[in-house]
Amino acid sequence: MEIQKSETPSQATGRAAMKKELPKHYQDHRHVWVFIELERGQVHPVSLELLGEGRKLADKLGVQLAGVVVGPRDGVGTGPAIADAFAYGADLAYLIESPLLVDYRNEPFTKALTDLVNCHRPEILLLGATTLGRDLAGSVATTLQTGLTADCTELDVDVDGSLAATRPTFGGSLLCTIYTLNCRPQMATVRPRVMAMPQRVAKPIGRVIRHDLMMVEEEIVTKVLGFLSDSQSEDANLAYADVVVGGGLGLGAAENLQHVKVFARTIGGEFGCSRPLVQKGWMPFDRQIGQTGKTIRPKLYVAAGISGAIQHRVGVEGADLIVAINTDRNAPIFDFAHVGVVADAIRFLPALTEALTRRLAPRDHMKLVN
Numbered sequence: 001m002e003i004q005k006s007e008t009p010s011q012a013t014g015r016a017a018m019k020k021e022l023p024k025h026y027q028d029h030r031h032v033w034v035f036i037e038l039e040r041g042q043v044h045p046v047s048l049e050l051l052g053e054g055r056k057l058a059d060k061l062g063v064q065l066a067g068v069v070v071g072p073r074d075g076v077g078t079g080p081a082i083a084d085a086f087a088y089g090a091d092l093a094y095l096i097e098s099p100l101l102v103d104y105r106n107e108p109f110t111k112a113l114t115d116l117v118n119c120h121r122p123e124i125l126l127l128g129a130t131t132l133g134r135d136l137a138g139s140v141a142t143t144l145q146t147g148l149t150a151d152c153t154e155l156d157v158d159v160d161g162s163l164a165a166t167r168p169t170f171g172g173s174l175l176c177t178i179y180t181l182n183c184r185p186q187m188a189t190v191r192p193r194v195m196a197m198p199q200r201v202a203k204p205i206g207r208v209i210r211h212d213l214m215m216v217e218e219e220i221v222t223k224v225l226g227f228l229s230d231s232q233s234e235d236a237n238l239a240y241a242d243v244v245v246g247g248g249l250g251l252g253a254a255e256n257l258q259h260v261k262v263f264a265r266t267i268g269g270e271f272g273c274s275r276p277l278v279q280k281g282w283m284p285f286d287r288q289i290g291q292t293g294k295t296i297r298p299k300l301y302v303a304a305g306i307s308g309a310i311q312h313r314v315g316v317e318g319a320d321l322i323v324a325i326n327t328d329r330n331a332p333i334f335d336f337a338h339v340g341v342v343a344d345a346i347r348f349l350p351a352l353t354e355a356l357t358r359r360l361a362p363r364d365h366m367k368l369v370n
C-alpha cells in the first residue's frame with residue numbers, strides 16, 4: 001500500500017506515479033462491489049450511500065456494480081436488501097443465505113465475503129464504516145491480504161483505473177490519497193452520511209447470483225447468547241437527523257447545554273456537541289460531531305459557541321444550511337456558515353427559543369426546514 005499527499009487522482013506523482021504492473025493473478029479482477037449491511041433486518045442507509053458512489057466508480061471503469069447481501073436463509077431482510085441494491089443502482093446482487101448468518105458474527109460473515117471475492121474477483125469492495133463494517137472489512141482485508149483504506153471522504157479512479165481513496169490524516173490537518181497497488185480487491189470503508197444519498201433508479205432490474213456458505217456451526221467459535229437492544233438508552237440518531245443543534249466550549253459550563261437541548265427540542269431537532277464537551281464529560285460520545293464523532297447532513301445545523309475547527313467542519317459541511325452563533329466575529333466557523341450571528345449564545349438561544357415557542361405551534365417546526 002502506498003501513501004501520497006492529496007492531489008487530483010489523474011495527476012498522481014511521486015510513488016503513486018511509479019506503480020508497478022499488477023501481478024498477473026490479479027489482472028482478471030473486475031467490477032465494483034458494495035456490501036449491503038443489514039441491521040436487525042433493515043438495510044443500513046450507509047450501504048445505499050455507497051451504492052451511489054459505487055455506481056460512479058463502475059461507470060468510470062466501464063464495469064458492473066454489484067450489491068453483496070449476506071443473511072439468514074428464511075430471508076429476513078435479504079429480499080428487501082436485494083430490491084434496495086437494484087433500486088439504488090446495482091446491476092447484480094450476490095446472495096448468501098444461511099441460518100448461521102442470523103446475527104452478525106465475524107467468522108461466518110468473513111468466510112461468506114472472502115469466498116465470494118475469491119470466486120468472482122471484484123476489483124473494488126466498499127463497506128460502511130459502521131461497527132459491523134469496520135469489524136468485517138478488517139478481517140476480510142487481512143484474510144485476503146489486500147489493502148483497506150478506512151473512513152474515506154472521497155473515492156475516485158485515477159488514469160490507470162486504480163481506486164484513489166482519500167481520507168483525512170494527521171488529525172484532519174491533511175488529506176491523503178491512498179492506493180492499493182499490488183493486491184486486489186481494493187477495499188475502502190466510508191462513514192455514514194459522508195456520501196450523499198443517491199436517487200432511486202426509475203425501473204430497477206438486476207440479476208441475483210446465489211452462493212452457499214461453506215461452513216458449519218461447529219467451526220464458529222463465537223456464539224450469540226442474546227441480543228440486548230439499546231433502544232432504552234439516550235442514543236442519538238444524529239447522523240440522519242434533519243435538524244441538529246450543536247453546542248461548543250463557548251457555552252462555558254455544562255448547565256448551559258440545557259439551552260442547546262431546549263432549543264433543539266423546540267425546532268424538532270437532535271442536539272450534539274464539539275469534542276471538548278465530550279472530553280469534559282458534559283455530553284456522551286455518541287453526541288460528538290466531527291471527524292472522530294458523527295458526520296451529519298441535516299437540512300439545518302445550528303452551531304452555538306463552536307469555533308469551527310477543521311475537525312468539526314468536516315463533520316458538518318454537508319449540511320444544507322449552517323447557522324453559527326459566536327461572540328467572535330473572526331471565528332473560523334463564519335468562513336463556512338451560511339448565516340452568522342455575532343452574539344452570546346447563552347443569552348441568544350433562550351431568547352430565540354422563547355420567540356419561536358410564541359410564534360410556532362410544535363407541529364409547525366417542519367416549516368423551518370422545508
Ligand SMILES: Cc1cc2nc3c(=O)[nH]c(=O)nc-3n(C[C@H](O)[C@H](O)[C@H](O)COP(=O)(O)OP(=O)(O)OC[C@H]3O[C@@H](n4cnc5c(N)ncnc54)[C@H](O)[C@@H]3O)c2cc1C
Binds near residue numbers: 170250309328344
Ligand atoms: C485528532 C483530532 C480529532 C478531533 N476530532 C474532533 C471532532 O470529531 N469534533 C470536534 O468538534 N472537534 C474535534 N477535535 C478538536 C478540534 O480541533 C477543536 O479543538 C474543537 O472542535 C474545538 O471545540 P469548540 O469549538 O467547542 O471550542 P473552541 O475552539 O474553544 O471554541 C469556542 C468558541 O466559542 C466562542 N464563544 C465563547 N463564548 C461564547 C459565547 N458566550 N457565545 C457564543 N460563542 C462563544 C469562541 O469565540 C470560540 O470561537 C479533534 C482534534 C484532534 C486533534
